[in-house]
Amino acid sequence: MPEDVEALVQFDDVSTQFGDLWALRDVSFGLRKSETRIIFGAAGSGKTTLLKAAIGLIQPDSGKICLFGEEITNRSEHALFALRAKAGMLFQESALFDSLTVRENVEYPLRNQQSETPLTEEEMEGRVREALRFVELEHTLDKLPSELSGGMRRRVGIARAIVTEPPLVLYDSPTAGLDPITANTIMALIAKERDVRQTASLIVTHRFQDGELMANFRYDAGTEELVPVPESGGDSTERALTKFFVMKEGEIVFSGSREQLDQATDPYVRRFAKH
Ligand SMILES: Nc1ncnc2c1ncn2[C@@H]1O[C@H](COP(=O)(O)OP(=O)(O)OP(=O)(O)O)[C@@H](O)[C@H]1O
Ligand SMILES: [Mg+2]
Secondary structure, three states: OHHHHHOOEEEEEEEEEEOOEEEEEEEEEEEOOOOEEEEEEOOOOOHHHHHHHHOOOOOOOEEEEEEOOEEOOOOOHHHHHHHHOOEEEEEOOEOOOOOOOHHHHHHHHHHHOOOOOOOOHHHHHHHHHHHHHHOOOHHHOOOOHHHOOHHHHHHHHHHHHHOOOOOEEEEEOOOOOOOHHHHHHHHHHHHHHHHHHOOEEEEEOOOHHHHHHHHHEEEEOOOOEEEEOOOOOOOOHHHHHEEEEEEEOOEEEEEEOHHHHHHOOOHHHHOOOOO
């Protein structure tokens, strides 16, 4: 199918069990340029497993996963490395290297890129500064993660995830444990990244508002602010490009638009809808 060719990441009937627990169960979906999937689900429902499987950090028991059009299931770690380096990932709890400075943390993916024409030290410095400027943390270059607040560490994690300008970024619980204002700042950065670079995003979250923001706002380059997208008609692409998954015991038990989520009747799915 031609639409599969364009998918940056594609799952076909992917399943994984740990013992007798399903971490992924018959998961199928495709994600294309500029598209966002908000992934909801109870603790242990498979959200992190899904993100890790998407970049080959976990090999499923069955099914097929393609990343940037190439099958990654049952590939050697070596072959996976280059492909994985083309995707950005914000790990749950940020997972910064504690003993490395902010600069070294953000530089890390650039040094890991396998390229015919490696970046010079100067170019790397430029890219690191640009990524940190994007999250408004350029002044923290030489600090250690322990010297930053939780929200700042999350922003450094985002800078590290986007520094290679990846076409696909996976965000694992970017707003977890943050106060609402900081959480909104983080989501605004994620929306800006999507709109400035047409990035495809998979976003795991527990907050309904995070999905609302991705669906209802877009970054306006003129004013450098998020602006609401029209309710209907006109330029409502953000809304159409943002879809929601609800996971339960490894399975995607709901997939659809925000409106469809609001109308869901299943009590488990309703837990993640607007009340
Ligand atoms: N490496 C592993 N070994 C054994 N079991 C695992 C492993 N990784 C995940 N699991 C199990 O797989 C299931 C899904 O875990 P996962 O981390 O994907 O959940 P999650 O939806 O991200 O949860 P949370 O919201 O708490 O982050 C859980 O039952 C978990 O215990
Ligand atoms: Mg998780």
